[in-house]
Amino acid sequence: MTTPAAVLATLLLLAMALFQASLAAGAPFGAHVLGGGHPDRLPGRLRLASGIAAALLIAFALVVLARAGVIDSPTALAGPLGVACWAVAGFLVLNTLGNLTSKGRLERTLFAAATAALAVLSGYVALSA
Numbered sequence: 170m171t172t173p174a175a176v177l178a179t180l181l182l183l184a185m186a187l188f189q190a191s192l193a194a195g196a197p198f199g200a201h202v203l204g205g206g207h208p209d210r211l212p213g214r215l216r217l218a219s220g221i222a223a224a225l226l227i228a229f230a231l232v233v234l235a236r237a238g239v240i241d242s243p244t245a246l247a248g249p250l251g252v253a254c255w256a257v258a259g260f261l262v263l264n265t266l267g268n269l270t271s272k273g274r275l276e277r278t279l280f281a282a283a284t285a286a287l288a289v290l291s292g293y294v295a296l297s298a
Contacts, residue, residue, distance in 0.1 A: 171297045175237030178290035179230040181283055186226035193220035204272040229257045229291075237294050254295035261288035 192198055193216045199207030203215065211219060235242040236254040261284050268281035 171237045171294055172239055174290045174293050174297075175233050175239050178233045178287055178294065179239075181287050181290075182226045182230040182233070185283065185287075186223045186230070189219045189223035189226060192216060193223060201273060201275045204276070229260075232257055233291055233294050251295060254291055258288050258291035258295055261285075261291060264288075 188198075192202065192211055195210045195216065197209045199205075199209050199211045202211070207215065210216070231240070232250060232253045234240045235246070236250045242250060265281050265284040265288055268276045268284055271277050271280075
């Protein structure tokens, strides 16, 4: 079950990365993030933050895939990958809490559900791999 969990987590992480990349590129979805404080495109500094978030989400996906053994990684990284996978899960728990306290409806519902599912999936991979 570790491989399907890692693949599902990766698909969700890549979907979120694509959304963040679209924000970074100037897509007019600002009303759906950060509590809706920017109804159109995000300002430059927040677009940069979205670009960084997209890169981090891709890195998270690689960590989960490597921890599950879906992609190859050096044997010496087995311990650090476990720690990194737990860090990903912990970050996603915090992200879920942030989404749940948002003023934005989409963040409280869809994004909170997605990050909660990702936290569980990442924790499962960290525990079982």
